[in-house]
Amino acid sequence: MIRIQDQLTFTLRSVLRQRFRTTMQLLAMAIGVLAVVLLTGIGEGGRRFVMAEFASLGNDVLIMLPGRKETTGGLPPLTGEGTRDITLEDANSLSRMTGIISIAPIVAGTARLATSGISRESMIIGTSETFFTIRDLTLQQGQWFTTRKGTRSRAECVIGARLRDTLYGPAKALGQWMNVADYRCRITGVLADTGTGFGFDMGDALMLPVDNAMQIFNTEGLFRVMIQIRDPDNAPAMTTRIEQQMQLRHDGQLDVTIITPDSLLSAFNSVLMIMTFGVTGIAAISLLVAGVLIMNMTLIGVAQRRAEIGLLKALGASSMEVRRLFITEATLLAGAGALVGMLIAEAALWGLRLKFPEVPFTAPLWASASAITLSALAGLLFSWIPAQKAASLQPVIALQNQGGK
Amino acid sequence: MTESIRVRGVHRRFHLGDQIVHALNDIHLDIAQGEYLSVMGPSGSGKSTLLNMLGLLDVPDEGEYWLAGRDTVPMTEEARASYRRDHIGFVFQSYHLIPRLSARENMELPMMLAGIAPAERRKRLAPVIERLGLDKRVDHKPEQLSGGQRQRVAIGRAIIMQAPLLLADEPTGNLDTHSGADVVGLLEELNAQGTTLIVVTHDQSLGNRAARRLRMVDGSIVSDERSGESA
Numbered sequence: 001m002i003r004i005q006d007q008l009t010f011t012l013r014s015v016l017r018q019r020f021r022t023t024m025q026l027l028a029m030a031i032g033v034l035a036v037v038l039l040t041g042i043g044e045g046g047r048r049f050v051m052a053e054f055a056s057l058g059n060d061v062l063i064m065l066p067g068r069k070e071t072t073g074g075l076p077p078l079t080g081e082g083t084r085d086i087t088l089e090d091a092n093s094l095s096r097m098t099g100i101i102s103i104a105p106i107v108a109g110t111a112r113l114a115t116s117g118i119s120r121e122s123m124i125i126g127t128s129e130t131f132f133t134i135r136d137l138t139l140q141q142g143q144w145f146t147t148r149k150g151t152r153s154r155a156e157c158v159i160g161a162r163l164r165d166t167l168y169g170p171a172k173a174l175g176q177w178m179n180v181a182d183y184r185c186r187i188t189g190v191l192a193d194t195g196t197g198f199g200f201d202m203g204d205a206l207m208l209p210v211d212n213a214m215q216i217f218n219t220e221g222l223f224r225v226m227i228q229i230r231d232p233d234n235a236p237a238m239t240t241r242i243e244q245q246m247q248l249r250h251d252g253q254l255d256v257t258i259i260t261p262d263s264l265l266s267a268f269n270s271v272l273m274i275m276t277f278g279v280t281g282i283a284a285i286s287l288l289v290a291g292v293l294i295m296n297m298t299l300i301g302v303a304q305r306r307a308e309i310g311l312l313k314a315l316g317a318s319s320m321e322v323r324r325l326f327i328t329e330a331t332l333l334a335g336a337g338a339l340v341g342m343l344i345a346e347a348a349l350w351g352l353r354l355k356f357p358e359v360p361f362t363a364p365l366w367a368s369a370s371a372i373t374l375s376a377l378a379g380l381l382f383s384w385i386p387a388q389k390a391a392s393l394q395p396v397i398a399l400q401n402q403g404g405k
Numbered sequence: 406m407t408e409s410i411r412v413r414g415v416h417r418r419f420h421l422g423d424q425i426v427h428a429l430n431d432i433h434l435d436i437a438q439g440e441y442l443s444v445m446g447p448s449g450s451g452k453s454t455l456l457n458m459l460g461l462l463d464v465p466d467e468g469e470y471w472l473a474g475r476d477t478v479p480m481t482e483e484a485r486a487s488y489r490r491d492h493i494g495f496v497f498q499s500y501h502l503i504p505r506l507s508a509r510e511n512m513e514l515p516m517m518l519a520g521i522a523p524a525e526r527r528k529r530l531a532p533v534i535e536r537l538g539l540d541k542r543v544d545h546k547p548e549q550l551s552g553g554q555r556q557r558v559a560i561g562r563a564i565i566m567q568a569p570l571l572l573a574d575e576p577t578g579n580l581d582t583h584s585g586a587d588v589v590g591l592l593e594e595l596n597a598q599g600t601t602l603i604v605v606t607h608d609q610s611l612g613n614r615a616a617r618r619l620r621m622v623d624g625s626i627v628s629d630e631r632s633g634e635s636a
Contacts, residue, residue, distance in 0.1 A: 001520045010517070017505045311501045314462060315515045315562070316490020318483040394463070 002321055011329045021297050022333060028294070029337025029375050030344065032287035036371040037345035037363045039283045042352070043276030045361035050272060052360075054265055060101075060232040061134055062239060063259045064094075064225040064246075084255050085221025086246075088210065092149065094245060099230050099238055104131035106224040107213040113206060114179040115167050122163060123205040124180065126213020134228050137202065142174045142189030145209055153209035157185040162203035164190050180206065183216050227258075235260045280367060284374065290337070291378030298330050298386035302393075309390050319391040326387035327380060334379025338372045409569065409601060410436035410459070415468030417454055417624075428454040429465065430624035436603075438569060441596045443615035444605045451624040453574065456605045460572045461489045473569070490519055494563030496592070498575035500555045502547040502562075508554075509534070509543045512561040519566070533561050537591070553584025560591060564600070571595060573604045577611060589614070 002010075015022050066086050091105040107126035112119055128147040131137075145156035157178060164173045176187050185208055214220065229238045239258045247254045302309070309322055317325075345363065352361040417429035428451045436442060444452045457463035458470065461477055464485075470477050473492055477485060502511045509530065516526045534543055537557045547555055556576065563571055573592060577585035589611065596602040606612050620628040 002518050003520050003522070006517045006520075006523075013505050307501060308503055311503070312514075312518065313486065314460070314489065314495050314501075315518055316486055316566075317518050318486035320483065321486075321518065 002317070007325065007328060008332075011325060011332060015329060015333065018301070021301065025290075025294055025297050025330075025333045026337040026340060028290035029287075029334050029379070030341035032283075032290040033338045033341030033371045033375055034345045034348075035283035035286045036280060036374075037342055037368050038348055039279045040276060040367035041345065041349045041361050041363035043272075043279045044364050044367070045349075045352070045359045047269070047272035047276055049359045051265060051269060054261075054268060059235075059261045060229050061261060062227040062229060062235065062242070063264075064227060064242065065223070065257050065259070066221060066255065068255050068257055084250055084253070085219075086225060086256060087220055088214070088222065090246065090249055091222060091225045093249060094225070094227060094242060097241065097245065099234065099241070101228045101230055102130040102134065103228070104128055104134050104226040105210045105222045106131070106226065107210055107217060107219065108223045109213075109217045111181040111216060112179075113163075113167065115176060118167055119179075120166065124213060124216065125205050125207045126210040126216070127207060128210055130228075131207070131226065134226050138192040140190045140192040142187070145188050145207075147209040147211065153211050155183070155185040155208075155212065156188045157206055157208035158189040158191060159187055159207070160191045160203040160205045163206060178206070180208070181216050183212065185212070235262065287371070287374050287378055290334075290375070291382040294330055294334060294379055295382035295386060298326060298383045299389070301329075302326065302386045302390040305390075306393060309393050313393070322393075323387040323391040326390050327383050330383030330387075331376055331379040334375045335372075338375035341375075342368055342372065409438040409473060410434065411469070411471040412459075413469040413471075415458065415465040415470060417451075417458060417463065417465050427624045429458065432468070432626060434619075434626065436601060438601055439596070439599045440601055441593070441614075441616045442601075442603045442619060443612040443617075444603065444619045444621060445607070445609070445612045446621035450621040452605050452621045454624075455621065456572055456574055456603070459570075459603065460493050460495060461485050490515055491566060492568050492570055494566065494568040494571045496556070496559050496563050496571065496573040496576045498578040500547070500552075500559045500579075502555055502558055504547055507544050507546055508539060508550065508558045508561075511547065511558055512565055514562060515566050529565065530561075533565055537561050551584065552580050553587055556580060556584070556588045557591070560588070560595075564595060568600075570601045571603070573602070575606055575608075576604065577606075577608065 064086065066084065088105055091103055094100060095103045104127050109124050110121055111124045113122045125131075129144045132144055139158070140161060142158070145154065145158060147153045157180070159167075159173065159178075167173070167178075168176070173187050173190060177184050178187055191202055191207075210222075227238075227242065229235065231238075239260060242258055243254055243256065246256045250256075312322060312325075313319075349361045349363060352359075412432050412434040415429055415432040416427070419426045419428055430451075432455065444455060446452045454463060458465055461472070465478060468478065472488070475488075477488060480488065502508075503514070506514070512530055512533065513526045516529065521529075534540060537560065539554065539557055539561065542550055542554055547558070550558065556579075571592065576588055576592065580588060592602055592604070593614070602615075604611065604615060612618055616632055618628075618630045618632075619626050620630075
């Protein structure tokens, strides 16, 4: 039996001898692995970026919405279509529960805003001042409006920075009266530009006390209730307690859905993961192509080296050893190609991270590992047929006088 | 020990299109250790097939082929490969050296395939190199060697495993008269030391040097002459 070191040396010399073939195979494999690692890295970076954006909501905030849907698997219901409204009283009753720091009821809709001749359709969020602390919003100018329980809140509102720019330009907005549909409110504050988050574009929104918003939209039901809890680790237990409370208040019917940030995150996560997998799958096709190329090259190699194979057999190499020689060669090439591809991919990802520092472009370990494994496997698999062909070659041909050296 | 090769009722047929060529037709042959045989005959007479068969490169369709006390026909391909390595040395007309390997590495090849460690290989190779007079050429690539030198390397490769049977297929076919005579001299020297030597050739004068001369026509041995006492 041939020794491993001898076989490796023998293979290496044959590989180095056929530079063109070696380069082509290395290139094909490198491109395949490069595609897989790079695309997964970009996909994974995007996913992590989006997740980080969502995580800004904080993991101590539960969201309650009317209607009941199973939230296991798939996206949670984003449109409330409950049979029974969540009233302001329901929401306030929750704020008295232990373990809940604060709640923010939300009524949302669009309405026409008008001020001194300019009017535009805009997003209206009716809520309470707790919303600002829960969402961690800051003001550029002025102060928050205040809601009052029992009596009607004052006609005050806070507007987003972009909305201020469109409606008032450089003029002073604070203290101005704003028409919201057929209701009027005085602007008490302007939001600092916190950009978008969780589906609401705060820069273009107008916020006002929840009871006033309910009047504008003529509704008794809340769109959402944000619930800030004391202990994020306790979220599942809190969810159950809130559900029980709501069931109690709704005549024994459980008709609300409570979304934990974790469930929301995992839902988005799975969507983005599927996308990453899809992209990886497409990239994996290039690995397959590289594998086919390896097969072709090995087949050509076998054809070119018929005399050598015959000779090796005449000198006492068994079919198995001949097969092993060719498979070692192909696998070695595939492995080296994969390594080159991975190095290039890592360098490219590093460059991307430099260019876009906010997005964490990194190929997950599983992608790199499976790309390497897959390419080695492709090398093995696709050299099997040619190697088999080489091994079954009749040694007789080595004896034929075919002008070899 | 007298009969190192015993061939009994061997047939070998090839399909050429829908025609069946009877390359070996009922061959019976006994060869003692240390004999010097030549096999001659026109093209297509089956002499190459006989050599392949004797060299365990080809398997008879029928019959028995006893080599060194064992019938090789029922052997597996793997067993035949290692048997080939230990018992048979080949010398080809076109040398069949591997171009990327040096003369030394070409000669070491059978030992490498046998899994012998590099140090041991060097040790065993040293006397062979000396004997072949290749001391200065041993690290050259085949393309840097003359035809005669290449054939010497090939002979070195054939004898390195100390195989008792040496099969040569037109060993001088690609050589000029001088280096041809040189190679023949070397082969005969090995024969004189006890190696069985079988030479397949078209060359009448080369064939006539052998103590025992087989003539083949259409897959059969038509004459088996011996001259004097075999060495």
